[in-house]
Amino acid sequence: MSDYPRDRMPVIEAQAEEEVRTSDVLARFRDNLPGPRVTLGDLIAALGDRSLGTILLALALPTIAPVPLGVSVICDLPIVLYSLQLMFGRRGAVLPDWLLRRSVDRATAARMLDAMMPRLVRIESLLKPRLHRLAVIDGERWFGLLIFILSMICIVPVPLMGWLPGFALVVISLGLIERDGAAVGTALLLTVAAIVAAVVLISGFSYAAMSL
Template sequence: MSLANVLRALPGSLKNQRPSLSDILDALDERATPLVLMLFAIPAIVPTPGIPAGMVFGTALAFIGMQMAVGAKRIRLPSRIAQLRIGIEQLERVLGKATPHLEKLERRLSARLACLNTPLAIRSIGVVIFIMAVLIALPIPFGNTLPGLAVLILSLGLAQRDGIAVVAGLGLALIAGVVSTAIIGSSWWLIESFFNGPLITST
């Protein structure tokens, strides 16, 4: 079964109408870290009304990235994060929008450049995912999309052992980092200019 089909079938396997992130991980049966990364990256890209998607899923991705970086074999989320809940209808809506695009991407992937799927490479990718997750979690205007796409492409590359996709994800992560840094820098400059600008007085 393709990754897109696994995600499409996910809502039907959840018994609770407001499943927690822990319920979702259990339903995936810890099938693979890349699949969990993919699922948590999608809400950062697809608008999710009623959910602070950046904060919730960015934080979850940050913990997963840290565990990848240290070579953990089993994904665990802190209890406070694991018990966060999402409505089943919202989950279905988000996955319904995303899975057709995932199917198209999957058809282009194949196993190549195996050197980018070694344990050491995966640890390094974990560091990159952690950085992208922090950017997703930060309240940066329009700042979720590029880091979310980077994590999504990296997860697809890892799942399909496609080193070319991993390279593309790393390149997009670099662009996301530059863009986010520029946005943060510009915002800081505007704030400083506002508070430290010359006072206008009448004579």
């Protein structure tokens, strides 16, 4: 019989739960994939309260990846949808049913997770819970406005305009997932830079158009 005080066990268990990272959650999900098809809704259910940051990350990645413009816009539209919901005080990530039902077969889901996991672990090694006040801004209404502005800039069909706000969305997503306020703070600075860059680019294109 262990001599460790029983009244300390709930504290230890709570601390262990807090230390579980997104890669750990996804590893368990990978080992217990539903079948024969895996939906986005299944992933959200597995991720629990991490879902907002994870959805933001999943939908923001195409913005900074070499994909056709239409693909990134389709990914940005759901971000616009629930950023509006957050602005009106509706907490949590709410996606339309048609998107939640999007699925891949079990084998494809396993391959995707296997390819993602090593990269995710490397990224997580740079993150840690800190600056708690910034790490929980997803509960604030102005956070919805922030995401709305970034996603709208991403949608504007101007070359290179979507990269910086897309990168800001990726960084803020990682900060929310790992409750890293330093990453969120960095994303806020990137947001300011993205807004300034958008104003400069739009002004430049407008001036060029009027000159012609």
